Structures are given as C-alpha cells and as structure tokens.
Amino acid sequence: xxxxxxxxxxxxxxxxxxxxxxxxxxxxxxxxxxxxxxxxxxxxxxxxxxxxxxxxxxxxxxxxxxxxxxxxxxxxxxxxx
Amino acid sequence: xxxxxxxxxxxxxxxxxxxxxxxxxxxxxxxxxxxxxxxxxxxxxxxxxxxxxxxxxxxxxxxxxxxxxxxxxxxxxxxxxxxxxxxxxxxxxxxxxxxxxxxxxxxxxxxxxxxxxxxxxxxxxxxxxxxxxxxxxx
Numbered sequence: 001x002x003x004x005x006x007x008x009x010x011x012x013x014x015x016x017x018x019x020x021x022x023x024x025x026x027x028x029x030x031x032x033x034x035x036x037x038x039x040x041x042x043x044x045x046x047x048x049x050x051x052x053x054x055x056x057x058x059x060x061x062x063x064x065x066x067x068x069x070x071x072x073x074x075x076x077x078x079x080x081x
Numbered sequence: 082x083x084x085x086x087x088x089x090x091x092x093x094x095x096x097x098x099x100x101x102x103x104x105x106x107x108x109x110x111x112x113x114x115x116x117x118x119x120x121x122x123x124x125x126x127x128x129x130x131x132x133x134x135x136x137x138x139x140x141x142x143x144x145x146x147x148x149x150x151x152x153x154x155x156x157x158x159x160x161x162x163x164x165x166x167x168x169x170x171x172x173x174x175x176x177x178x179x180x181x182x183x184x185x186x187x188x189x190x191x192x193x194x195x196x197x198x199x200x201x202x203x204x205x206x207x208x209x210x211x212x213x214x215x216x217x218x219x
Contacts, residue, residue, distance in 0.1 A: 010204075059200075081114050
C-alpha cells in the first residue's frame with residue numbers, strides 16, 4: 001500500500017521536500033513508518049523523537065494502523081500564536 | 082463566514098469581532114497576538130509562519146468545541162491565524178469569544194491561546210539579522 005507523507009517547518013527544510021509517496025507493507029503502523037523514515041532519511045533522524053504524527057489530519061499513536069491512501073503528516077513542535 | 086481560519090491576509094481585530102455579531106450577546110473577549118521585535122535580546126527582522134492549514138483549521142474548531150463543552154455560557158468562538166511573512170508589529174492571531182455576560186470569558190480566552198500553542202500545527206521561524214530558527218514553546 002501507499003501513503004502520502006507530509007513534512008513541515010524544520011523537517012521540510014532539512015528534506016527539501018513538502019511531501020512524498022511511501023510504499024509500506026499492508027497493516028503497517030505509524031511506528032513502522034517512522035522507523036522506515038529514520039532509516040531512509042538520516043537527515044530527519046534528529047527531529048523524529050520530538051515529532052508527533054497525524055493521520056488524515058488527526059493526531060495518531062505509534063500503534064495506529066495505516067491504510068492505503070492515508071495522509072500522514074510529521075508534526076514537529078508547534079509554535080503558533 | 083468562517084469562524085476558524087488560516088489565512089495569508091492581514092488580520093483586522095474589528096473584522097474578526099464582527100464574525101461574532103448576534104443580538105443575544107452582551108460581551109466579547111479578544112486576544113491579539115503581535116510580532117515582537119526582539120527575542121532574548123536578539124533583534125527580529127521578521128517572522129515566517131507556516132501551517133498545515135487543512136488540519137490547523139480542524140484543530141482550531143476542536144478548541145472552540147472544547148471551550149463550549151467546558152464553559153456553557155460561551156456563545157461563539159472565532160480564531161483566525163495568519164501565515165506567511167509577518168513584520169514586527171503585525172497581528173499574527175486574533176481569538177474572539179462571545180457570551181451574554183462576562184464572567185467566563187476571560188478564563189475561556191486564556192484556555193484558547195494556551196491550547197492553540199499546544200496543539201495547532203502552525204510553526205514560527207524567527208529571522209534575525211544574523212540567522213534564523215524555528216521556535217516552539219513545547
């Protein structure tokens with residue numbers, strides 16, 4: 001299955017991309033996606049510990065199961081206001 | 082008219098307050114966030130705000146729902162946040178709450194700005210004369 005990963009702020013700049021499609025085994029969880037990202041994109045590793053993940057625009061847990069076509073956003077510490 | 086919005090347009094306090102217009106209300110509390118010209122002694126040239134707008138608007142709406150669940154007298158909530166390049170002195174966010182009477186408006190307003198800084202996917206880059214950094218209170 002494929003999910004669409006989105007990146008913002010410092011992570012977007014480090015990666016120099018706003019989004020990408022990622023192929024995952026069916027039934028993969030948020031944690032498995034995070035592990036894959038850490039492995040394939042070393043430049044993002046330092047951000048991942050402090051980053052939350054949103055699936056289809058809602059905050060998700062590491063054990064949340066992903067589905068084909070999901071929009072998965074990496075949310076580094078926010079700073080609105 | 083949207084009550085919860087991420088926009089690149091300049092913000093006007095009057096325009097946001099007008100979104101709450103209703104003969105049933107007797108009071109409005111407003112928080113206005115403004116771009117400060119220095120942080121920890123460094124001079125800020127400008128701020129660059131970025132949002133995940135589709136999610137951010139949903140989270141702003143969630144804050145409104147949380148407020149109305151907790152403080153039953155709050156009639157309406159509107160939160161509008163600007164993104165893009167903002168100069169010192171410009172308005173970054175306007176939060177406005179309405180009610181028939183004033184007692185709960187201040188607590189609810191305080192909650193709204195704290196919650197915004199905690200959960201809404203908006204990021205702020207400070208650009209100084211000698212560098213820049215993405216900043217968070219989290």
